[in-house]
Amino acid sequence: MKKFLIAGLGNIGAEYVNTRHNIGFKVLDRLVQQEGLSWETAKLGAVTEYKIKGRTLILLKPNTYMNLSGKAVKYWLDKENIPKENLLVVTDDLNIPFGALRLKAKGSDGGHNGLKSIQQLLNTSEYPRFRFGISDEFKKGKQVDYVLGEWSEDENNKLPERLDKSVEAIKSFALAGIADTMSNFNGK
Template identity: 40%
Template sequence: MKIVVGLGNPGRQYSATRHNIGFMVVDELAQRLGIDRWRNQKEALVAEYKGNDTILLVKPQTYMNLSGVAVGELARWYKVAVEDIIIIFDDMDLPTGRLRLRMKGGSGGHRGIESLLTHLSKDSFPRVRVGIGRPPAGWQVVDYVLSSFTAEEQPLVKSAIEKAADATESILEQGMNKAMNLHNK
């Protein structure tokens, strides 16, 4: 079994914000897999796909800073190794629309990742980082990540969501090393 987690915040007011790009990618994957049924489980929305492997698509409903609570509970419930949990999230250190895959590492100041590191007790979960760029001068980080993408950014974001879904499919089908070689450009 593999768990694919998109990080974000629950609620309509956050649905189109930069911080919710992880949810957007998971929604794209669900559409590709023909999934339209979600259930509430362990403080998350969960959808299941049965193919060669069972894949759980997960959108934590604990708010970003507590994402690890839901993911940790699901990992323990399903007895899934940390290395089999793929995390998709927004990254201000990458320009809007850019992608970077990593095998492990620290949080880089991302509170959702900090929560995962705490609740999974390991840093070896594969990551799909989706660039959202840096806040403009005078903006607070929290205001920026909770803002919507501009009209000019929309084509980049649409492409990034598709590329992140492609990269996640590559991780699932070919493993992390091959996926990094294909998608880290």
């Protein structure tokens, strides 16, 4: 059975639940809700297993806070003996319009502290990532407030459909691979 690690990045704590920076958690929560699964508290995060057509997806929400996400990702990759190409990191991206999806087989951290931590601990930038656009609608010097701010009413109204599309992309990654998933979901 082929195994995958799907790591949704975010920050633990009630004050972060509905923030833009926690979209990785929100996407995985949507998948868990749709499939009737539940989270278990485990080492370095909340974890659950989702099986689909001969594949096992280990879903992970690190509890290490964003800046130390690499610690949890590396631990679960090693523990489950999952190759880096079967890792998918779900995160927010300021450089993409709200709700747009962008999957890549590898790339830079783009200044994202969660990706920076993962790259540092895995000692490579060659792992798949899934960026969910949160746009850059903030005033100069207000980036942190924006990223850690809650969704606008308009964003909240559009979020359910975007979360469903994100869940489809995750399933596609496990079933069809990164290349097909990129061509079917990027920019959509």
